[in-house]
Amino acid sequence: MRLHYCNATNNNYAIHLPRGGESxxxxxIVFVFGWAFSRMKHVxxxxxxxxxxxxxxxxxxxxxxxGSVKNDAVISDFCRGxxxxxxxxxxxxxxxxxxxxxxPILVHALCNGGGFCRLGLHEALASTNRKHETIxxxxxxxxxxxxxxxxxxxxxxxSSLAALAGVVENPLVFWVLxxxxxxxTSDAADDTPCVxxxxxx
Numbered sequence: 494m495r496l497h498y499c500n501a502t503n504n505n506y507a508i509h510l511p512r513g514g515e516s517x518x519x520x521x522i523v524f525v526f527g528w529a530f531s532r533m534k535h536v537x538x539x540x541x542x543x544x545x546x547x548x549x550x551x552x553x554x555x556x557x558x559x560g561s562v563k564n565d566a567v568i569s570d571f572c573r574g575x576x577x578x579x580x581x582x583x584x585x586x587x588x589x590x591x592x593x594x595x596x597p598i599l600v601h602a603l604c605n606g607g608g609f610c611r612l613g614l615h616e617a618l619a620s621t622n623r624k625h626e627t628i629x630x631x632x633x634x635x636x637x638x639x640x641x642x643x644x645x646x647x648x649x650x651x652s653s654l655a656a657l658a659g660v661v662e663n664p665l666v667f668w669v670l671x672x673x674x675x676x677x678t679s680d681a682a683d684d685t686p687c688v689x690x691x692x693x694x
Contacts, residue, residue: 506578507533507552509544518586519549521597521637522579526611527554528604528643539601539642548599549586551578555606568613573625575610576617580628583635597637604643611639 511517523543527536531554540550553575559567579598587594602611617625618633654671661667 505533505554506575507537507540507550508578508582509537509540509550509552511547511549512544513547517547518589518592519582519596520547521549521599522582522635523548523550523599523601524575524579524610524614525550525552525601526603526607527552529555529606530557531603531606536603539603543599543601549582551575551582553610555610559609565613565616568609569617572610572613572617576614576628576632580631583631595635598632598635599637600639602639602641608641611641 511519521543523540525536525540525543527533533552533554536552536554540552543550553571555571556567558564559571583596586592587596600611600614602608618629618636620629657667657670661670
């Protein structure tokens with residue numbers, strides 16, 4: 494197994510090839526985006542599950558403040574870097590004689606930090622900037638599936654209030670938290686039509 498680190502401004506990715514190394518064409522290329530304040534060694538355990546199944550992985554963690562409080566500029570830069578790494582892998586492996594072209598791309602987003610990356614990735618793919626047109630098309634055409642793993646990026650008011658009611662017994666505390674919840678979910682509703690509280694890690 495070969496491990497590479499690619500460092501750019503505020504960016505840190507770990508790129509792993511499948512267990513078979515460079516001689517094996519990946520079954521898929523997987524973006525594994527870690528949760529806020531996570532450590533690479535912990536997120537790489539998720540990546541290893543894909544490597545064991547013949548996939549290449551690009552594992553990344555946002556800088557701490559950007560992963561806890563959404564920073565669009567840093568997230569955009571981070572996602573662009575990850576997309577460039579994926580494009581390099583595509584160009585490398587799809588030229589091989591035994592390649593099954595095109596190689597599908599998956600996204601595994603862990604908790605809020607990973608959820609922000611996923612949203613940033615979609616915003617980057619929607620860009621009409623000609624500078625990014627080639628890579629955007631390459632990624633967009635291959636994007637096959639996404640896993641929101643404990644990633645509460647899309648939150649509905651109804652499900653949030655139901656969750657609060659199940660764990661908060663004090664009525665005063667409940668209504669204070671409910672007001673905060675209403676403010677948060679109204680912002681989320683402006684950004685996306687989807688609703689998904691995610692699962693548990």
